[in-house]
Amino acid sequence: MSVAVSTPPPPRLSPDWQDWLAGNVVRGCSDADMLAAMRAAGFDEQYARVAITVVRSMTERVQAQAPSMLVDYQADPLRIAQGNRIRAADRDVSVSFTRFSPNVALFANLLSEQECDKLIQLSAGKLRRSEVVDRAGGGVQVSGVRTSEGTYFQRGENAVVQRLEQRIAALTGIPVEQGEPLQILHYGVGGEYLPHHDYFDPADPGSAEHLQWGGQRIATLVMYLNDVDAGGQTRFPDIDLEVMPQRGSAVYFEYFNQAGEVDPRCLHAGMPVLRGEKWIATKWMRAHPYHR
Numbered sequence: 238m239s240v241a242v243s244t245p246p247p248p249r250l251s252p253d254w255q256d257w258l259a260g261n262v263v264r265g266c267s268d269a270d271m272l273a274a275m276r277a278a279g280f281d282e283q284y285a286r287v288a289i290t291v292v293r294s295m296t297e298r299v300q301a302q303a304p305s306m307l308v309d310y311q312a313d314p315l316r317i318a319q320g321n322r323i324r325a326a327d328r329d330v331s332v333s334f335t336r337f338s339p340n341v342a343l344f345a346n347l348l349s350e351q352e353c354d355k356l357i358q359l360s361a362g363k364l365r366r367s368e369v370v371d372r373a374g375g376g377v378q379v380s381g382v383r384t385s386e387g388t389y390f391q392r393g394e395n396a397v398v399q400r401l402e403q404r405i406a407a408l409t410g411i412p413v414e415q416g417e418p419l420q421i422l423h424y425g426v427g428g429e430y431l432p433h434h435d436y437f438d439p440a441d442p443g444s445a446e447h448l449q450w451g452g453q454r455i456a457t458l459v460m461y462l463n464d465v466d467a468g469g470q471t472r473f474p475d476i477d478l479e480v481m482p483q484r485g486s487a488v489y490f491e492y493f494n495q496a497g498e499v500d501p502r503c504l505h506a507g508m509p510v511l512r513g514e515k516w517i518a519t520k521w522m523r524a525h526p527y528h529r
């Protein structure tokens with residue numbers, strides 16, 4: 238009688254490692270470099286070789302089938318400058334954490350206290366109810382989805398804005414010209430921004446109008462201008478992440494996966510302010526120079 242031998246199933250490559258491999262393939266990394274990194278992380282050599290071959294062939298097939306998605310915008314694993322402490326134009330900025338797919342980074346001291354105060358002071362007299370994109374008709378409209386008030390500064394409008402824009406460009410690698418005007422937002426108690434995406438959904442009829450001024454949005458930087466006593470965190474429900482507003486810090490996130498498609502998991506919300514008030518500055522960045 239023959240003996241039944243049960244072979245254990247091979248271990249699965251985790252989604253994070255799959256994304257890591259796919260991202261490196263898209264960036265043109267060699268198999269040898271990826272193999273060395275996987276070996277250093279403790280993978281068996283034979284297993285790593287097979288994983289690299291499989292992910293490379295799948296990624297290259299997707300790239301070949303979707304060239305139009307890749308032409309307009311080529312996503313990188315994370316665009317920000319490398320290092321735990323980054324010289325961003327005139328200021329050293331600390332990176333508190335990063336995560337990938339979707340890509341998110343938290344910066345600890347992007348703005349000085351004086352800069353935060355200055356932006357609030359320059360905005361305080363000219364706030365108007367915030368608006369959201371009209372997804373059906375184009376343009377913008379007031380909506381219960383977003384109950385803040387805000388104002389804008391054009392690119393380079395004053396010295397503090399100019400300085401900040403240079404800093405953001407140095408940090409993210411996204412040129413100043415691709416930035417939309419800096420938005421300053423104020424939320425009172427109960428003020429919130431319900432879960433939303435910052436990119437323009439290609440399926441929405443209203444998106445075409447917005448896309449003509451610099452193409453798709455690719456990334457957001459939310460800068461916290463004050464400490465909030467309770468609530469007001471920026472929440473990413475699909476990745477279980479909440480960032481507490483702390484004066485001078487900022488959360489940066491990108492919307493594309495490594496195949497160049499929008500990644501809906503960058504869904505985010507400004508949670509209701511429970512006590513105190515919340516001031517932020519938001520920079521939305523485009524795939525191409527923004528002109529309007």
Ligand SMILES: O=C(O)CCC(=O)C(=O)O
Pocket residue numbers: 430435457459469470471472505506507508517519
């Ligand atoms: O208020 C926040 O924390 C988030 C702001 C936001 O979602 C945005 O400006 O797109």
